Amino acid sequence: MNRDRGNIKWTAMMLTEHLVKLRDWVAEDAYEEKPTIDEWTFQEFQQQLDIAYQSKCELIIKTWASGEFTDxxxxxxxxxxxxxxxxxxxxxxxxxxxxxxxxxxxTIGFE
Structure with a gap:
């Protein structure tokens, strides 16, 4: 039976600087760039918000902050x-x- 512990046996040989760089590298991979919103798209968002405000329909709004998208x-x-x-x-x-x-x-539930 192979009892290879993978990264466990190598972490003792790594320097703290290596671990910091590895953590930074993983965080960099998870980072997502903010998409560019042009003037036409921004006006479309404003129109959708106006319609949703008047009709009181439910919305899903996707936002970007600190490299992450949230709904x-x-x-x-x-x-x-x-x-x-x-x-x-x-x-x-x-x-x-x-x-x-x-x-x-x-918009959800808006015809």
Whole structure:
């Protein structure tokens, strides 16, 4: 029976600098670049938000922050045009989302 422990036997030989570099390398692989949003797409997002605000339909909003994409699901409760924020509620909590972090919007249950 082969009892090879893989990386366990090699970690004792690695220097701390090597481990730091390996962790940085793994974190770099997980990082995703922010897609560029042109003016037309941004206007389309604004129109979708206006329609969703008036019809109170549910939205899936994809945002980008710190190299990660996150999806938020809820109903658009309020818009703050001065601060470029929207308030999305899921019935329990209210999330503030900066409009400039939005990379995708999808409406649910809107014909």
């Amino acid at each position: 938020s699901i809820g109903i658009l409760q309020k818009r703050d045009l001065r601060l470029h924020l929207i308030y999305l509620t899921d019935g329990v909590t209210v999330r503030k989302i900066n409009v400039h972090t939005i990379v995708g919007i999808q």
